[in-house]
Amino acid sequence: MDVPSGYRIALDVMGGDHAPLAILEGAREALTAHPELFLHLVGDEKRMTPILKQMGMTKQLLDRTHIVHSATVVTMEDRATIILKEKKDASIRLAAQLVRDGQADGLVSMGHTGAAMVASMKEMGVLPGVDRPCLASVMPNMTGRPTVLLDVGANVGCRPENIAQFAVMGSVYAEEVLGLDRPRVGVLSVGEEDGKGSATTKEAAQALRDVDLNFLGNAEGRDIWNGKFDVIACDGFVGNAILKSSEALAEGLISGLTAAFMDSWYTKLGGILALPALRRFKAKLDYAEYGGAPLLGVKGITIIGHGRSNARAVKNAIRAAFTASQHRVNEHIQRSLARILAQASSGPS
Amino acid sequence: MDVPSGYRIALDVMGGDHAPLAILEGAREALTAHPELFLHLVGDEKRMTPILKQMGMTKQLLDRTHIVHSATVVTMEDRATIILKEKKDASIRLAAQLVRDGQADGLVSMGHTGAAMVASMKEMGVLPGVDRPCLASVMPNMTGRPTVLLDVGANVGCRPENIAQFAVMGSVYAEEVLGLDRPRVGVLSVGEEDGKGSATTKEAAQALRDVDLNFLGNAEGRDIWNGKFDVIACDGFVGNAILKSSEALAEGLISGLTAAFMDSWYTKLGGILALPALRRFKAKLDYAEYGGAPLLGVKGITIIGHGRSNARAVKNAIRAAFTASQHRVNEHIQRSLARILAQASSGPS
Numbered sequence: 001m002d003v004p005s006g007y008r009i010a011l012d013v014m015g016g017d018h019a020p021l022a023i024l025e026g027a028r029e030a031l032t033a034h035p036e037l038f039l040h041l042v043g044d045e046k047r048m049t050p051i052l053k054q055m056g057m058t059k060q061l062l063d064r065t066h067i068v069h070s071a072t073v074v075t076m077e078d079r080a081t082i083i084l085k086e087k088k089d090a091s092i093r094l095a096a097q098l099v100r101d102g103q104a105d106g107l108v109s110m111g112h113t114g115a116a117m118v119a120s121m122k123e124m125g126v127l128p129g130v131d132r133p134c135l136a137s138v139m140p141n142m143t144g145r146p147t148v149l150l151d152v153g154a155n156v157g158c159r160p161e162n163i164a165q166f167a168v169m170g171s172v173y174a175e176e177v178l179g180l181d182r183p184r185v186g187v188l189s190v191g192e193e194d195g196k197g198s199a200t201t202k203e204a205a206q207a208l209r210d211v212d213l214n215f216l217g218n219a220e221g222r223d224i225w226n227g228k229f230d231v232i233a234c235d236g237f238v239g240n241a242i243l244k245s246s247e248a249l250a251e252g253l254i255s256g257l258t259a260a261f262m263d264s265w266y267t268k269l270g271g272i273l274a275l276p277a278l279r280r281f282k283a284k285l286d287y288a289e290y291g292g293a294p295l296l297g298v299k300g301i302t303i304i305g306h307g308r309s310n311a312r313a314v315k316n317a318i319r320a321a322f323t324a325s326q327h328r329v330n331e332h333i334q335r336s337l338a339r340i341l342a343q344a345s346s347g348p349s
Numbered sequence: 350m351d352v353p354s355g356y357r358i359a360l361d362v363m364g365g366d367h368a369p370l371a372i373l374e375g376a377r378e379a380l381t382a383h384p385e386l387f388l389h390l391v392g393d394e395k396r397m398t399p400i401l402k403q404m405g406m407t408k409q410l411l412d413r414t415h416i417v418h419s420a421t422v423v424t425m426e427d428r429a430t431i432i433l434k435e436k437k438d439a440s441i442r443l444a445a446q447l448v449r450d451g452q453a454d455g456l457v458s459m460g461h462t463g464a465a466m467v468a469s470m471k472e473m474g475v476l477p478g479v480d481r482p483c484l485a486s487v488m489p490n491m492t493g494r495p496t497v498l499l500d501v502g503a504n505v506g507c508r509p510e511n512i513a514q515f516a517v518m519g520s521v522y523a524e525e526v527l528g529l530d531r532p533r534v535g536v537l538s539v540g541e542e543d544g545k546g547s548a549t550t551k552e553a554a555q556a557l558r559d560v561d562l563n564f565l566g567n568a569e570g571r572d573i574w575n576g577k578f579d580v581i582a583c584d585g586f587v588g589n590a591i592l593k594s595s596e597a598l599a600e601g602l603i604s605g606l607t608a609a610f611m612d613s614w615y616t617k618l619g620g621i622l623a624l625p626a627l628r629r630f631k632a633k634l635d636y637a638e639y640g641g642a643p644l645l646g647v648k649g650i651t652i653i654g655h656g657r658s659n660a661r662a663v664k665n666a667i668r669a670a671f672t673a674s675q676h677r678v679n680e681h682i683q684r685s686l687a688r689i690l691a692q693a694s695s696g697p698s
Contacts (some may be wrong), residue, residue, distance in 0.1 A: 198506050241569070246595070248491075260626040278606070280577055
């Protein structure tokens with residue numbers, strides 16, 4: 001069949017807490033919603049086939065899929081680099097190879113974040129000027145606009161140049177994909193004053209002051225939510241801890257509040273009347289809406305979703321993958337990095 | 350006058366966004382609420398005296414205060430160590446000296462966190478077995494119990510032994526002050542599996558496995574809120590970013606939700622009926638309720654509050670200071686550290 005360019009996605013069916021079932025359900029939802037979509041289903045054929053049958057996938061939908069067999073799964077206990085030697089034929093690695101070989105325009109995985117990063121770097125390679133790719137999370141801030149926090153992935157122990165590159169990639173992503181004009185960029189630190197922070201954050205901030213970027217300086221934890229910055233760059237350890245903490249806090253607040261409404265008959269009535277507003281608000285914060293985080297800096301599209309992704313999150317991650325492909329994010333990142341690297345080498349330092 | 354032991358607190362009147370007014374108002378509230386309390390008001394006498402007059406402090410309350418003059422203020426732009434050479438007579442340093450000299454049982458400051466740490470370490474000294482004191486934040490988790498997150502202060506770039514010591518001090522604090530039985534302790538990392546994390550967190554976790562502590566291993570960002578851990582130790586950079594991010598997220602969620610209630614007449618009615626529940630819930634999360642974070646590991650009591658503390662936060666921070674003094678937290682920390690250090694040197698490593 002003829003698949004429009006940019007719509008061929010390799011889906012790692014074996015990754016995620018609810019794999020393969022939730023992943024395949026998400027695949028069906030995505031195929032149903034997007035008639036242009038073509039999916040490489042990468043995983044254990046023996047496990048996938050009966051599920052696909054049980055799900056009652058129509059022949060029309062199945063025609064837009066292609067099973068790539070891999071019985072090897074990366075577990076959460078594995079090191080990220082396990083796919084380089086012991087688990088060379090893991091589903092995540094085969095999915096990355098499909099992108100490398102031009103058979104897929106992007107990959108989606110809900111599995112081991114580190115393994116997805118290593119597979120993408122190994123098979124697709126990294127863009128010129130990028131030392132380490134990073135995972136970008138789009139956080140819905142209180143002004144209704146998004147804030148891009150990156151790295152939220154597995155780059156533990158970043159050097160200043162890594163964080164500076166994250167900032168540049170985040171700025172391009174915010175501008176090209178999220179449509180923000182001259183994104184306001186910051187480096188996450190422990191105080192807004194220039195003197196505050198670690199040696200690493202201070203040096204990263206210094207490097208960013210010298211290039212053509214709308215760089216505002218240090219951001220603090222609160223700036224992720226108040227809309228003062230569009231892009232905040234940090235070490236992956238910090239970003240990951242903040243991301244996981246924020247998800248749990250938001251979920252806990254909403255359920256705590258719902259429980260508080262049950263206090264008395266009138267707050268209960270109030271709660272019931274306010275329920276539609278509560279639900280809409282909840283949906284805004286739902287990670288499943290965003291589907292997954294883009295891995296920026298690799299020569300290809302990789303979207304990494306939450307381990308506990310449900311079918312809807314999988315569907316939305318697939319949409320994120322073909323959208324990124326169509327926005328040609330990587331070309332923009334490459335161009336911006338090249339321009340900035342040229343500036344940095346010719347300008348005053 | 351006769352002041353009961355443990356109730357003499359040195360208050361840094363010059364520190365904080367709303368100093369000296371909010372600090373003095375908090376002092377008055379605390380003096381009114383706690384008849385045993387005696388306060389050293391450390392700050393610029395020329396600025397304090399007219400405010401105290403304007404506030405109409407009664408003679409009875411004034412009798413339980415003592416003004417210690419210092420016109421030197423540490424600003425947020427200053428380095429923390431400025432009090433060692435240039436600003437030797439800063440209010441925060443004089444306050445720490447009152448504790449050192451036994452004239453005060455503890456100090457409270459809403460000013461520069463780093464300066465308060467340096468002043469406390471310099472004047473009071475650190476407990477044996479402690480390399481770096483740390484700031485502990487008591488977070489209200491979703492089970493209604495507290496989680497102690499530490500360090501949330503200014504220890505940027507911690508070594509494994511620092512984080513291990515934070516864990517021990519946090520455990521003692523949770524047990525002695527918060528009354529938790531055998532507190533469940535974790536090291537913050539990017540995954541719950543032992544192999545996840547930085548070299549620093551892995552080494553800290555290893556050290557904690559060898560000692561008599563209810564150590565559960567790696568905690569993740571979400572564990573700050575889900576009640577799986579009572580104490581979570583981390584580098585001060587990470588803890589600070591999480592603390593500030595969480596405060597802003599919680600505030601933003603509550604106001605976003607309130608705004609969402611205004612969507613239609615029935616969600617609006619619902620919102621109004623549910624308002625008491627919303628208010629009670631908000632109060633639970635209000636930083637002003639907690640007043641301030643204890644600095645653990647110094648030979649004395651230091652409570653550091655939020656820069657934007659209002660009078661109520663100041664009052665509660667003062668209460669936290671004399672409560673900590675009465676619980677003899679430091680003796681417990683010292684004993685636990687000594688026991689654990691002895692274990693570590695005699696036991697298998």
